[in-house]
Amino acid sequence: MKGILVGAAIGYVLGAKAGRERYDQIVRLWHRFIENPTVRRTASQAKDKAFEAAHQAKDLAADAAEKAAEKAPWRHQEEANGRPVTPSGTPRA
Numbered sequence: 001m002k003g004i005l006v007g008a009a010i011g012y013v014l015g016a017k018a019g020r021e022r023y024d025q026i027v028r029l030w031h032r033f034i035e036n037p038t039v040r041r042t043a044s045q046a047k048d049k050a051f052e053a054a055h056q057a058k059d060l061a062a063d064a065a066e067k068a069a070e071k072a073p074w075r076h077q078e079e080a081n082g083r084p085v086t087p088s089g090t091p092r093a
Contacts, residue, residue, distance in 0.1 A: 004034065 011026040033039060 007034075
């Protein structure tokens with residue numbers, strides 16, 4: 001959606017400088033471009049890949065956070081009563 005607005009804004013500016021006929025021509029070309037099945041298919045594929053990459057990145061980040069938490073020094077310390085030590089600033093459950 002953002003790309004369409006940017007394209008429309010560029011078309012408007014260029015069209016305003018070149019006159020109404022040129023503006024109409026640019027708008028027609030833009031609509032022909034965004035309605036092209038190949039463009040739509042490519043945009044859809046890019047969106048799907050970005051969505052997939054975001055999920056993979058989220059999973060990798062969660063795994064990395066879990067591994068970091070396992071290596072945290074306070075995870076291996078215990079209080080005198082046998083309960084795990086909670087680092088300062090972290091609420092206990």
